[in-house]
Amino acid sequence: MFNTPHLLDQLVSLTGIRDLELLESSLLKTLNGFILPSVLTLYKVSSRGEIRSQLVFGPERCTVIRENFQVQPELMQAFREHRASEQGSLQLALADCILSVMTVMESRSSTTYLVIGSQQSLREEDNRMIGGMLQIYRNFCQLLQESQTDSLTGLANRKTFDECFSRVYELQPLDEEECAVAVEQRKPHQQTTYWIAMIDIDHFKSVNDRFGHLYGDEVLILLAQLLKNALRNDDLVFRFGGEEFVLMIRCQDRAEAAGLLERLRASVEEQVIPQVGHITISMGATEMMRNTFAGTLLDYADKALYYSKQNGRNRLTFFEDMESMGLATRETAPSENLDFF
Ligand SMILES: Nc1nc2c(ncn2[C@@H]2O[C@H](COP(=O)(O)OP(=O)(O)OP(=O)(O)O)[C@@H](O)[C@H]2O)c(=O)[nH]1
Structure with missing residues (x-):
């Protein structure tokens, strides 16, 4: 069961951030507080299907990986399938855990995927809560991006x-x-x-x-x-x-x-x-x-x-x-x- 006051505290903290990069790590931190997964990673995948970066949640800190990615072929396949589908969450049963793949953000040049690893499939209520949180995150990112961008040229202001x-x-x-x-x-x-x-x-x-x-x-x-x-x-x-x-x-x-x-x-x-x-x-x-x-x-x-x-x-x-x-x-x-x- 989700703890509502704690959830509100986390959302207040998330929407208090004014930096898009920090927002991603804060999103992972917020999600970790609720579902305690064994794997919690954001993947940025280019429109050509190449991994650009990986933000891995860890108890001490989030780590950004920009090269030498080690991604299971099944996960790469899931990214391709998920992009083509309308599904909220795609489940992937691997030998040691179940991975849930969700789309966080989509732009013309890249897509950001959230990958959650756990011993059991996420419950329906977990999925709904995560979906809601991702939507708040998207809306907030959009507002933040608009406030940082020159409206005529699209450049930073x-x-x-x-x-x-x-x-x-x-x-x-x-x-x-x-x-x-x-x-x-x-x-x-x-x-x-x-x-x-x-x-x-x-x-x-x-x-x-x-x-x-x-x-x-x-x-x-x-x-x-x-x-x-x-x-x-x-x-x-x-x-x-x-x-x-x-x-x-x-x-x-x-x-x-x-x-x-x-x-x-x-x-x-x-x-x-x-x-x-x-x-x-x-x-x-x-x-x-x-x-x-x-x-x-x-x-x-x-x-x-x-x-x-x-x-x-x-x-x-x-x-x-x-x-x-x-x-x-x-x-x-x-x-x-x-x-x-
Ligand atoms: N179309 C357009 N014009 C703009 C915008 N912002 C400023 N300007 C125009 O930019 C022009 C700037 O002209 P000036 O600063 O006098 O200088 P300049 O003609 O570029 O001459 P030098 O800088 O001396 O080479 C003015 O005519 C402004 O009206 C905008 O967003 N769109």
């Missing part, structure tokens, strides 16, 4: 940038119990650097003036698509509003960042946009330093972008170059012990 920034350098203390999974994932890699690039479309006002606002919107959507396609999995792209976009990219060094951004600039220049023709973008970039506030880094990138605009547009400027040319100075770094929040 400015608010999400602030959250991602904090994550990259762990400025924001995470709740150890709920976030054990994330802590490990988010440690910055030792020999990589992060870069922020601010992007602004050149003479965008004239696009609106010549072709109308609707065409202007189309240009924004196409540029967003182009940026997303050009970047790698780990890179992030945000629309800050208007015709301003911000990238957060991870590179080995400045040369790699410059190469990626230059390729991006060139690919925008080459693109032929129906009716509108060609557009260009100007960019300003800077390295993300551990002891510098997000606002300060954005200000550096903005200064570099302004320099690009003032010096011919359709170009990339690094704030660091402006510094070495004596055109800009860096703010004094705050002390390591500074209280950020």
Whole structure:
């Protein structure tokens, strides 16, 4: 029998989370509290049927597996069958336990499956309760996604940038119990650097003036698509509003960042946009330093972008170059012990 007050507490805790990654581990934790299964795992499966990741619930912490998956062929088959079916839960009897497979989320590119292992089949009431919980989870994810997304382009919005920034350098203390999974994932890699690039479309006002606002919107959507396609999995792209976009990219060094951004600039220049023709973008970039506030880094990138605009547009400027040319100075770094929040 489910304990209603405990269930409500768990749901309050689940819907208090504002981070989609943490939400998944919290969902597993909530489910574990009710059904105490021997196996509790979320599988992300691409639309081509390949496993992308596995989030495994453990008593101490959830573990994310991103490679070397060991998945029983019967389970892979169940994923395929479950996708094609309308069933709430598909049961799979293996030698040592019974697996129940349920669809958690479905998008164009992937499906997330919940796999619950137990000695006996789940009871009808368990199935109904889990189904209800998954529906609450889906509704909440959708709300969260909408609040983090720019409605025109589908890119992450400015608010999400602030959250991602904090994550990259762990400025924001995470709740150890709920976030054990994330802590490990988010440690910055030792020999990589992060870069922020601010992007602004050149003479965008004239696009609106010549072709109308609707065409202007189309240009924004196409540029967003182009940026997303050009970047790698780990890179992030945000629309800050208007015709301003911000990238957060991870590179080995400045040369790699410059190469990626230059390729991006060139690919925008080459693109032929129906009716509108060609557009260009100007960019300003800077390295993300551990002891510098997000606002300060954005200000550096903005200064570099302004320099690009003032010096011919359709170009990339690094704030660091402006510094070495004596055109800009860096703010004094705050002390390591500074209280950020
Ligand atoms: N279509 C469309 N236009 C927008 C949107 N947001 C802002 N704009 C327009 O973007 C234009 C920005 O123009 P400006 O900031 O003057 O600069 P610009 O013409 O791009 O010139 P430079 O930046 O100096 O190269 C304005 O015309 C805004 O109305 C939007 O969501 N959709």
